[in-house]
Every structure is written in structure tokens, then in C-alpha cells.
Amino acid sequence: MARNDAATIHRTNGFAGWSVDVLTGGSPATSVLVTGLLLTLSWSIALRLGSEGGGAQWFLVPILYAAVALGSVGAGLAALLAALLGGPLLPADVATAVPQQPALWLARGALFVALGQVAAILVHRRRDLKRRLEPYEEVARRRDREAAEILELIREDRLAVYFQPIVDLGTGRIVGMESLARFPLEEEQNPEPWFRRAWAAGVGPDLEIAALKKAVDLSGDLPRPAYQAVNLSPEILISGRFQDLLATLPWTRLVVEITEHLEIGDYQRLARPIAAIRARGGRLAIDDVGAGFASLQHVLSLSPDIIKLDRSLSHGIELNQPRAALARGLVACAEELGATVVAEGIETPEDARGLRRVGAHCGQGYLFGRPAALEHRRVVRVPEVQPSTDEAHRAKPA
Numbered sequence: 001m002a003r004n005d006a007a008t009i010h011r012t013n014g015f016a017g018w019s020v021d022v023l024t025g026g027s028p029a030t031s032v033l034v035t036g037l038l039l040t041l042s043w044s045i046a047l048r049l050g051s052e053g054g055g056a057q058w059f060l061v062p063i064l065y066a067a068v069a070l071g072s073v074g075a076g077l078a079a080l081l082a083a084l085l086g087g088p089l090l091p092a093d094v095a096t097a098v099p100q101q102p103a104l105w106l107a108r109g110a111l112f113v114a115l116g117q118v119a120a121i122l123v124h125r126r127r128d129l130k131r132r133l134e135p136y137e138e139v140a141r142r143r144d145r146e147a148a149e150i151l152e153l154i155r156e157d158r159l160a161v162y163f164q165p166i167v168d169l170g171t172g173r174i175v176g177m178e179s180l181a182r183f184p185l186e187e188e189q190n191p192e193p194w195f196r197r198a199w200a201a202g203v204g205p206d207l208e209i210a211a212l213k214k215a216v217d218l219s220g221d222l223p224r225p226a227y228q229a230v231n232l233s234p235e236i237l238i239s240g241r242f243q244d245l246l247a248t249l250p251w252t253r254l255v256v257e258i259t260e261h262l263e264i265g266d267y268q269r270l271a272r273p274i275a276a277i278r279a280r281g282g283r284l285a286i287d288d289v290g291a292g293f294a295s296l297q298h299v300l301s302l303s304p305d306i307i308k309l310d311r312s313l314s315h316g317i318e319l320n321q322p323r324a325a326l327a328r329g330l331v332a333c334a335e336e337l338g339a340t341v342v343a344e345g346i347e348t349p350e351d352a353r354g355l356r357r358v359g360a361h362c363g364q365g366y367l368f369g370r371p372a373a374l375e376h377r378r379v380v381r382v383p384e385v386q387p388s389t390d391e392a393h394r395a396k397p398a
Helices: 003-012 014-023 028-049 055-085 102-155 192-200 204-217 240-248 267-279 293-302 321-337 349-357 374-379 389-394
Strands: 160-168 174-182 227-232 254-258 283-289 306-309 340-343
Touching: 028 055, 055 102, 102 192, 102 204, 160 204, 174 204, 192 204, 204 227, 204 240, 227 283, 240 267, 267 283, 267 293, 283 293, 306 321, 321 340, 321 349
Parallel strands: 174 227, 227 254, 254 283, 283 306, 306 340
Antiparallel strands: 160 174
């Protein structure tokens, strides 16, 4: 059930639910005592009015209370007592003390029992509905809390943007910088959980747009002519909010890396925004290629300008022939498409040499620099990673 549906039902049941909770808040013994007191009070009022004066109607109060507080059994017992008190023990007319006809008070007693049972059934269904809704209402409350937390983070400008260099494996030159969102107290951790939470809470577009704007605001401080890679989800690319931003972004330096918070169900819907990006000089990259079938489907359907090999292919590639064979095949595919290959997750010179040997053009990873704020970009180190003579012909500019 959606968050709004649960909230609507909660509001609809608000006063009724509060009333039931108040009436059923005591112990069973207390409820029995209250039922007895209400029966006594109703009988005293009925004695003043008589059945002809509407006194018997006051017995509905303890019957309905018993239905709420004690269930069908309690309602049945209260109805039987009310039938006795409102029948043989209640005169039809106070002034003359004329007794009621048996048929009349028996019919009234049957009505009391029926009304008590109907009320008990309705209360039971209401409680059952409340039990069923509790998990959804808790989810809705948690989503509201998370949405408020994320929106507050955006308003207070506590979202940080770090940058990680992308280098040419042939020359060691920085050719690009990837913008990576970072969150308070979690600067060294993966930001993906934050974005997943934001989308689940209904504020995913707000967080992605905020991260994009902050990254672009810092683009003027990046080394030239390096490009800037920004991560955007397909949901953002096809949204109206992104269309409003198209004309305001410095596309000649931007590369959009497609990320997935939700499955891409319709590649045709992405064709228009991607064409608009390219028409303005922007480029498209597909992340995590080689990690699964989905990324390969993205490559085939979107024809990216940059293919980023998953970090699982980089680790130990120099000594792992199957890994090297897969990477070499992906590089060959990229060259057929006219795309540049960027290998992610490079942590050792051996990994860099192995990737250069299979034809990867550029690399990214801790070997070249950890993600850091621009004021700390001096920590970026670019070791010399020169190809051997027989590999030099494979080099391709990013």
C-alpha cells in the first residue's frame, strides 16, 4: 500500500480510532465494572422515564460500550441484562406503573442482542484493519522522517561533493574528474544508500538535482581541459526537472554517467534526453560494465561515448587470464562503437599494467587518488604508467 493510502486511512479512522482506544484502554475487570455502572445508571434513568417515555433506549449505551471493550460475549451479556432491566423490571408508564407486555420487552431484548453483536463485529473488523495497516503506517512514518531528514540536509547545504581523477593510462595525464556526492559523517562510505533511501522516500529527484547543481558549481575549479563526470539516474534524465536544467549546464565539459536506482524499463524514453545532451556537446558513460547483464544491455541500447569497466575486472587482472580475456573483449566492443574505455577500481601498478595490456585507455582508482574535496586535490598522485612498445599503438585519447 502506498504511503498516501495508509495516511488517508489513518486520518479517516482518526476520531473513531481514538474513541475506541480510549474505551478499551482499561483491563477486562475495569471494563466489566464500567459496564455494570453504565447498566445501573441507564436503569435509573429509565425508571424515571419509563419505557413509554424512551427510557429503554438508554440501555444502548452500556451495550455498545461492552461491544467495544469486551467483544461479542460481553455485548451479549450486557444485552441480556439490559433486556431484563428494561423489560420485567421497567414499568411501561412511570405514572401508572403499568407493566410492559412480554412480547414488547422480548422484542426489545432481541434488538439489544442484535445491536450488540453488530457493534462487536464492526469493532473487531476495525481492530483487524488497524493491525493490518500498522506495518504500512510505520513504513509511511519512516519514509516521512527520512524525506524530512534529506530535505533538511539539502536546505542546510550539508551535501558535499568530492572528486576523483581519471587518468590516461598511456601518458598519466588527468583527463577527467568524477564528481561523487558525500554525506555528513559518511565521507568515506558509498553514497548509494542515501540515494536509494531518497528515492524510496519520494525525494530522490531533490537529492540528485541538489548533488548535480553543487558539482557543476565547482566545475570552474577543475583542471582544464579535463571533463567532469556526474552521476544521474534514468528517472532524472526523463523528468521535467532535468529538462528545465538542460540549458543551464556547461555540457561541453560534462559526461553523464548512468546510474540505476530503479530498473530501466524503456530505453526509448531515454533517447530524447540523451540526444539533447549530445546536441549540446555532452557525452554519455555507462558504469559498472562487466558486472552483469544489465550493464551490457545499457551499452547495446544507449551506445555510450565512454564505457567504464567494473572494478571486479581490474583487481588482479595481470595474473587472471579469464578476467583479462573478458576485459579485452569489452575493449574490442568499445572500439567498434567508437567509445573510450575507463577501468575503475585500479589500486596497484600491476592492475594498471594489466589493464593497459588489454587495451583500456583510461583508469580510475585509489592508485591515482582517493575521492577528495577540491581544496585537498593536492593528494592526487599520478604515477607513471607507460605502455610497452608493442602496446603503444592501442592508445586512444579520452
